[in-house]
Amino acid sequence: MSNPLKGRSLASMKDLSPDELKLVLDTAAAVKKSPQEYRSKFANKTLGMVFQKPSLRTRVSFEAGMTQMGGHAIYLSPTDFKIGERETTEDIAIVLSRFADIIMARTFGHDIVLELAKHSRVPVINGLSDFEHPCQILADMQTIVERRGKLAGLKWTYCGDGNNVAHSIMLGGALAGMHVNIIAPKGYQPDPQVTADSQAIARKTGGSVTITDDMPGAAKGSDVLYTDVWASMGQEAEAAARKKVFAGYTIDMKVLGMANPDCVLLHCLPAHYGDEIMYDVTRTKNSAIFDEAENRMHAQKALMLLLAGV
Ligand code: CP
Ligand code: NVA
Numbered sequence: 001m002s003n004p005l006k007g008r009s010l011a012s013m014k015d016l017s018p019d020e021l022k023l024v025l026d027t028a029a030a031v032k033k034s035p036q037e038y039r040s041k042f043a044n045k046t047l048g049m050v051f052q053k054p055s056l057r058t059r060v061s062f063e064a065g066m067t068q069m070g071g072h073a074i075y076l077s078p079t080d081f082k083i084g085e086r087e088t089t090e091d092i093a094i095v096l097s098r099f100a101d102i103i104m105a106r107t108f109g110h111d112i113v114l115e116l117a118k119h120s121r122v123p124v125i126n127g128l129s130d131f132e133h134p135c136q137i138l139a140d141m142q143t144i145v146e147r148r149g150k151l152a153g154l155k156w157t158y159c160g161d162g163n164n165v166a167h168s169i170m171l172g173g174a175l176a177g178m179h180v181n182i183i184a185p186k187g188y189q190p191d192p193q194v195t196a197d198s199q200a201i202a203r204k205t206g207g208s209v210t211i212t213d214d215m216p217g218a219a220k221g222s223d224v225l226y227t228d229v230w231a232s233m234g235q236e237a238e239a240a241a242r243k244k245v246f247a248g249y250t251i252d253m254k255v256l257g258m259a260n261p262d263c264v265l266l267h268c269l270p271a272h273y274g275d276e277i278m279y280d281v282t283r284t285k286n287s288a289i290f291d292e293a294e295n296r297m298h299a300q301k302a303l304m305l306l307l308a309g310v
Pocket of ligand 2: 128163164165228229231232233268269270
């Protein structure tokens, strides 16, 4: 079968068509089922991982995934080279792509991921920017398929900050024909361009994207309930003020009880228990948060296989 993703980068969920998203998710399921079939695919190949921010899941899942496929991953910490300070993003992309076969970058500005992709001669993967977190949403969707057997038609509710994770959920959910329901306070709702883009996609796929501040009312009948921290990396100084704004947006047992009985509870992690989510909710049978974390590795292995075309 031809691979339409070969040689491409993934900066945004918007970079994928509905068929390409399905290809990544089907490949992720195959990789998880039979990892041995992929164990030499990246022999003698190198993944360069550029981090401007901290990470547990992204770093370890990419590195372990590359090891499992016979390759090597190099972790480049925020202190190794300061993007745009020690040298330009353009030069970093050119130099790094002379050594590495694939690049993953976790950045503040989304423009840095786009600039790396523009000047790299190998695929660049967004491992989280201030604007999007596509790898997370691929793992989320793999987890939803495992639990519910499908994506199209499901109501996916996200409660909290209209941030990078929310943006990728809107675009990814729309691509898959899901009904994405963002509940966020006014002033913290998603970027209007992402709302317009995801609604345009949803019109073609039979899905929908709605934005509301009706918490918890709009969580009723959810098939997927999701939340993320109220203050993202880089917003630490706003944390106290945000805690006040988001009071009332916590996912607790009452909110879970409003969702469908077989609702899948997700959180990208790290969690701040007692703020955006209560600990007891994450230990119910509805919770798939640790399958979701594990699936980061399987989904990203699939993504790297497809982008590298190996
Ligand atoms: N969910 C996620 O991206 O986790 P890390 O920040 O630990 O990589
Ligand atoms: N929105 C969070 C996600 C962490 C995985 C952040 O950007 O910090």
